Amino acid sequence: MAGGKCLALIAHDQKKDDMAAFARANKDLLSRWKIVATGTTGGRVLDAAPDLNVVRLKSGPLGGDQQIGALISTGEVDALIFFVDPLTPMPHDVDVKALMRLAIVYDIPMALNHATAIKLLPTLEA
Numbered sequence: 001m002a003g004g005k006c007l008a009l010i011a012h013d014q015k016k017d018d019m020a021a022f023a024r025a026n027k028d029l030l031s032r033w034k035i036v037a038t039g040t041t042g043g044r045v046l047d048a049a050p051d052l053n054v055v056r057l058k059s060g061p062l063g064g065d066q067q068i069g070a071l072i073s074t075g076e077v078d079a080l081i082f083f084v085d086p087l088t089p090m091p092h093d094v095d096v097k098a099l100m101r102l103a104i105v106y107d108i109p110m111a112l113n114h115a116t117a118i119k120l121l122p123t124l125e126a
């Protein structure tokens with residue numbers, strides 16, 4: 001992915017309404033970024049804020065978390081906002097854990113809930 005800083009957006013199913021509201025409320029800040037998102041999340045973000053530059057990857061359970069992890073490892077994702085559902089068992093829990101692990105390994109800014117995301121986003125250089 002050429003040029004510009006890249007932000008990854010992901011939300012689990014129970015958090016997708018929150019992510020849509022976050023995208024709508026912060027569309028001006030988000031419009032400065034190239035955005036990558038897991039498949040369903042990316043669709044919801046685009047529904048909420050159609051002018052954003054969003055590349056949709058695979059859905060999370062089908063490899064999307066791993067794709068974003070790979071992009072972190074190659075330096076192509078600069079920050080991660082991931083609205084995690086802590087109350088629902090997931091078939092791809094290992095992928096979620098691996099993604100968070102890589103965000104820590106490569107020391108990129110990572111917000112895992114809405115309260116942190118709204119504080120983090122305005123501080124990031126797009």
Ligand SMILES: O=C(CO)COP(=O)(O)O
Pocket residue numbers: 010011012013037038039040041042058059060061064065092096
């Ligand atoms: O499951 C996810 C992250 O672990 C999100 O994937 P979707 O955005 O495709 O629902």
